Amino acid sequence: MDIEEAIGDDIVATFRDIDTDQVCNVNTKEAQASFAFLAPIAVVVGGALVEHLVAASLAMVIAGVTYTVYSEVSKKIKKQKKYYHYAATLNKGNGKLYIGPALSQTQAVKRLKSGDVYSLSKSKAYTVAKKAGHGKKPVGPENHRINPKTGKKRKGDYYWHYHAYKRKGGHSFY
Incomplete structure (x- = not known):
């Protein structure tokens, strides 16, 4: 639009x-x-x-x-x-x-290679990340709410997501 x-x-x-x-x-x-x-x-x-x-x-x-x-x-x-x-x-x-x-799924895969995508489910986000990574296992699922250095919750909004293989491209949120 x-x-x-x-x-x-x-x-x-x-x-x-x-x-x-x-x-x-x-x-x-x-x-x-x-x-x-x-x-x-x-x-x-x-x-x-x-x-x-x-x-x-x-x-x-x-x-x-x-x-x-x-x-x-x-x-x-x-x-x-x-x-x-x-x-x-x-x-x-x-x-x-x-x-x-x-x-479309094809457009989502293409977009993930350089930007972020939102999918309606965990499995659909996984599929987009896997296809964007040429069939290789995606990274994730991840949610950066917990600071890995301190183990404490961060303030703000955090969203579950995947990345394509080797973190190439954007986030595949769900």
């Missing part, structure tokens, strides 16, 4: 179906769109909600792609079960995990 403008209940955006590559342009100021598809994050993050989430630092736009903080979308994307993998990014400034557009 590429959001060009989101003010109040009005939104101007382009939606792209990752499976069919079909594009749908939406301008709610001119007319209501009839959707042949909706990407899951577009369902979760729509209209006035986009503006609110960005203002509250619960969403961010990176290169025209909206990412929403994990806590705001996790229950909704786990219920729909149409898509199993999502682009993700870890904001080192606030320690939060942000979820972006849905990905």
Whole structure:
């Protein structure tokens, strides 16, 4: 989803179906769109909600792609079960995990080689990490909540994840 403008209940955006590559342009100021598809994050993050989430630092736009903080979308994307993998990014400034557009398994494997991915289950995250590592056993599962030097819990949010073989690429969160 590429959001060009989101003010109040009005939104101007382009939606792209990752499976069919079909594009749908939406301008709610001119007319209501009839959707042949909706990407899951577009369902979760729509209209006035986009503006609110960005203002509250619960969403961010990176290169025209909206990412929403994990806590705001996790229950909704786990219920729909149409898509199993999502682009993700870890904001080192606030320690939060942000979820972006849905990905096919092939796209998730490709993305993991240079970035982060979120999958709906431990087994799906493992599969993405294994395929990104050319079939070799992934590193993990890991969660860096415990400081290995002190054995004490760290403050902040920590997420379970895998890495591809030899820690190549990003995190395969679940």
